[in-house]
Amino acid sequence: MPRPRSLSPARIAAAALAVIDRDGLAGLSMRAVAKELGMSTMALYRYVRDREELEGLVLELALEEVDPTPPPSGSWDARVEAMALRIRDVLGAHPEIVPLTLTHRHSSPGLLRWSETVAGILATGGLRGADRVVALRALLAYLIGAIQMERLGPLSGAGTDVIAALPRSEYPYMADTARHAGAIGPDEEFRRGLQAVLRGLGAS
Known part of the structure; x- marks a missing residue:
């Protein structure tokens, strides 16, 4: 295959993200991305060192959509919540890349910018x-856990129905909890869980 005249990191990242969205994170490989771009695997190695670099490019492409600017007003916890929702909106659209936030948390400029802003807000909270x-x-x-749970194992669904049907003599609390789970939407679940975490942080 001929080598493209111009292959930017953004174009490579977009191709890699398309592979992940379609085939999952496990489907990401130099060969798969090269095929997506219409080029040979060896030609792609002229632009990208390995899969780890591909992962970093994908994560940065997604996090470009996250505004790192601190919310201008509000209480510290409301501002942290706003920052958390920004991450959720972006990563929620591409849930397969969520694990990359763990493996690249120390090297991702986008995640570091977000973390810097949140750390500053936490400092204002004492x-x-x-x-x-x-x-x-x-x-x-x-x-990270909430986004993955929301996409891969939401409160409502077949699994919850199975738990709700468990014998109450053995699992009274789990069965009752599952029975109520269907009435909680993903937005409410995320916000209430986040608020519980924020209440426990002990800021003043």
Whole structure:
């Protein structure tokens, strides 16, 4: 296959994201992306070192849509919530890339910019030192877990119906919890879970 005259990182990232959206993160490979671009695998290696670099390009392409500017007003927790919703909106559209936020959390400029903004907001809420470390990591853990749960195992669905049908003599609380789960939409579930985390951070 002929080598394209101009192949930008953004174009490579878009092709890789298309592969992930279609085939899942496990389907990402140099060969698959090269095929998406209509070129040979060896030609792609002239632009990208390996799959790890592909992952980084994909994550940055998605996070370009996340505004890192701090919300101009509001309480510290309302501002953190606004920042969390920005991440959810972007990653929720491409749930297969969510694990990349873990593996590239120390090298992703987009995620570092978001984290810097949130850390600054936490500081205005009175969190310092180790407390801010724990708070930021707790928020990231909630965000990543909640987005994956929402896309891969929402409260409502067949799995919940199975739990609701469990014998109440053995699983009274799980069965009752599952029975109520169907009435909670994904937006409410995410916001209420986030608010519970924020209440527990201990900022003032």
